Amino acid sequence: MTLYEKMYPSNHKTIFVLDHTPYFGISCECLIEFDFTKSRGPAFIPLAPISKSLWTCSVEAAIEYCRIVWDLFPQGKLIRFVVSDTTAHILNTWSPSQQNLTHVLNALSTVGVPARSHQQGEFSVIHGLRAAIEAVCECSDIQHEKRTSLTENASKVLNRCRVICITSARDNNSMKSLKEIFQNAVIQHNKIAAGSDHLIPIHHCHLVIINVYPNNVESQVTGHPPRDLSAILTTEVHSVKAGGQIASKLSNLILSHYDLGSTTVTGIPMKEEQNASSSANYDVEIFHSAAAHTSILKGNAADSALIRTQREGTDYETVTLKWCTPRGCSASEMQNCTAMHRITPVDVNSRPSSCLINFLLNGRSVMLEMPRKAGGKIISHMLAAHGGEIFVHTLVTARSVLEDPPSISEGCGGRVTDYRITDFGVLMQNNKLVPLKRKFDDADAELPLNRMRSRLDRHTKYWPITISSTFIFNLKN
Template identity: 50%
Template sequence: MLFPDREALPSQGFHQICKMKMFSVAHKTVFVVDHCPYMAESSRQQVECDVLTKSRAQGVIPLAPVSKSLWTCAVECSMEYCRILYDVYPKDKLVNYIVSDSEFHILNSWRREDQSTHELMSALAAVGPPNPREDPECCSILHGLVAAVESLCKITELQHEKRIALMDTADRVANRGRIICLTNAKSDTHVRMLEDCIQETIIEQNKLAAGSDRLMAIQQCELVLVHIYPQGEDTLVSDRPKKEISPLLTSEVHSVRAGRHLATKLNILVQQHFDLASTTITNIPMKPTLNVCEQEEQHANTSANYDVELLHHRDAHLEFFKSGDLHMAGTSTRENGLKETVTLKWCTPRTNSIELHYCTGAYRISPTDVNSRPSSCLTNFLLNGRSVLLEQPRKSGSKVISHMLSSHGGEIFLHVLNSNRSTLEDPPSISEGCGGRVTDYRITDFGEFMRENRLTPVSESSHDPSGKLPAERAKAQLERHTRYWPMIISQTTIFNMQAVVPLANLIVKETLTDEDVLTCQKTVYNLVDMERKNDPLPISTVGSRGKGPKRDEQYRIMWNELETLVKTHAGATDRHQRVLDCIIACRSKPPEEEDRKKRGRKREEREDRTEKNGSKETDDKSWQDSERLKGLMDKDEQESEVIKDSPDSPEPLNKKPRLTSEEIQPPERTKGPVSLLTMWSNRITAVNSRKHQEFFGRASSVNSKFELYQHLKDENGMDVHENGKATR
């Protein structure tokens, strides 16, 4: 097994190797919250305190609504950010909280015991709200930003452990972090001034850290500046996406209204910063099914379904992303339109808690709205030792259970269940195919492919003049052989043709000789000759009706696949390109060739119709001819009956006595089938013979002479001479 290089490794595997050397930006997060007097201004989002309007006694004055200050909104939203972070990453993601007014106040350190919302809330309670009577000139957010840069230079416990483990290469331990600043900026110019101040501070601190063992230089810093302004006012600061200020600093600006808009923005930022995803659990029965909420005891006869949104690491949806079935899992966009949530349906929990499920991953979860009653009921239900299976909502098909919620050691995890074949089971036979459906794998060709790419022990010193090691040459050869290699017989045509074998074996070579190019060109010419002769191709008819595609369509498929194979190697050398040019030149046919193809296509269609209806036409031909002749005879009989005045009336002069069917039928009728032409000729002769009275002299002449006007003298008393003149 060759050790893979960085390009060949998946991103996840490469980061696992580099985890011992560097830390991501998400390792350190510094919150800088503005504590200046203008932060005491009202957010102008009213909060109703008196919600019991129906049960209020008469004469009681309702409580007036209140509104939170900008400071309160900033603290609540930042604490929610920290809560989600601590729920999902309780150890390796750290937060340092700084308050800035006339000076900076560091509320906690990078130590693990200080990383909790309880510690931060206690410290914030000691700080108190901003003093609106304080001199604004003495207060500035710059004090907190300078302290934030200094805090990023401090070494955390995890960084210290890695530096000790890499004593000789301690400089490989990177130091990166993020600063989130919540303030009320004056203008875009004020924002640029803050960015310049941070940039200068980073340069100064890196100089100090270069000569100190207790500090680390900053390799990368991300500044996220959130401008907060009251509702109903116009913002003085414009939004700006992430921008690189210098190789050490990147900055982005968000202008957000205070209140629920600020909470939504920080919820989105925490997902972006820590690679989180959202899952919404739907159809959660609250009461009486679960029996977890005391509030539902009053409504025991009713039951309602609720939805709870959970945040977790995005790897819990990795199978959806890989398979492309994210839309089948009920993906929907939330109101903010920037983040999506995957909807999973609640399944009735099983009572057997000992039952084990095959899981491929377990990820900590954090409710989005932790104080809501549905979230509280769900978390209490899970912390009591119950497990909940989650299924993908589908419009049709069988139920697919993909996830499970369960608690371990007082923490709730979202488990990813394997919905495919388990790796713990016996592997399927290759003759069965994947899932028992695909059975026409190229097993013989794959065995030949393995023999051609076997690795054998070889000395490192034995390498070709190009300077490549044997392992590199082996990987390069494997890459060339697998650029185009269909796995299923029904998905390829050229690899099922013996005539294409010489070209397929030569085109994968790293270099071609002139003899190789000539062999490939001969192969192409042979294919052209096969197409000219209209030879059949081994086209698979699996999944198609009838005989499959027409002959010209078969060759079109073959040429397309051959061109695809050669194109994958055409850029290697000029000789590879010559093979491709030969194929392209042979595919372009002259107009007379296209006409010949059209004629051949019509001939094939006629042959297909003949093969399909041949037996039926043979059986019905004689019956159709007989019926047609019988109809003609009946028609003639009806005409003769119409002409007659009575049964005793003589035949008219211009009507010959009707011929019988025996007279019409030729003598060959008794010997075998009669052709339609013979029957039609006999019928025409019979019809023409009845159109006039037969010339009497044709049958009564003597010595081919017949006397004209025999009865004229007797009837009129005149003599008739030969010149036709009559005399008395």
């Protein structure tokens, strides 16, 4: 990632374009049992299973994407929604007051489920894509503040964005045509934005198209990884079934979109809901910044491979850490932390996730253990809440400078007290370099730097590290 990509990330502005054509009103063909009655009489008629529409599956997946983003990034990561049928319906703006789930859900409720029968007008997702490009050319508050500042970088603000389009295409040719129309629209609106004082041109756009189809249908659209269609447009296509797969696909994509990592807290003791006298161990997966794993994944390769596992039904890896006996989060037990990041549960509605979140919000902290291949374990992370928000703390796993030096009697150097520490200090003192005020020209036979380099090379040709490995250097003058 370049410096400009870090300064102006694509995830600053994201727009969801939801297909609201009549096709999305059909069933996803993924049946859900709706009959939970335990006692059934002889004349009992069971309830028929239900099935969500393509529209419902798309909305639920997009809303879950927003929940994760806004849980982890309360500010700076903006998401807008555009619904497309015979025209484009813009549901929110870049204003921070409209960047919340309540506003988006209220706006989606007014849109409703797509009409089953065709009405007057041309139903197309292209209306929404064009509206998304217009919205991206509008400055966010952060971009407006940088552009109007009196600094030399005011004119160098880059408008990098991402558009996630959830639609359904007939075949690869239809998908290719959709991408070409989008690219032409970007070029056209960039010309308009270049001549305006209020709009900002698109410097780069990442178009993610998710092709959705019912579970009992085979898709004719082939997905592909990110490809550069031009200097300002990168596209990728994912073809997924609506029932279950669209939500997991967006969960996979959000990790790369926002540089997130996954941690699975395993071995959480929890009382059974049906039988309070017995307990079982549960697992809870959480998302957070990928930087929380940097220290442990850059360590021993064998230990890193031991804790990294492929999550079932997903395309990403999760780091598995074991629940340790919790304790009160008091000021007297301060931990040596190197980083702290917000967390959010992946399955927010599950009972184990709810119990873990409530447990932490009640003022308790949980230590997480990382197993080692050579045996033993080490406490690498801690979960604790501060001000009503839960964070994962990366703990120092290396030896502290305040501890006694390790015993290396079986190592190559012998005992710690056997090292020639005093002699090494004298060596550094005798070969110290200081700047000279006098300038030297090319006529000088040898520069002082070269003389010192040859002197240091001569002094270190033979320099034993330990006292026990030399006799000459132990003779006192």
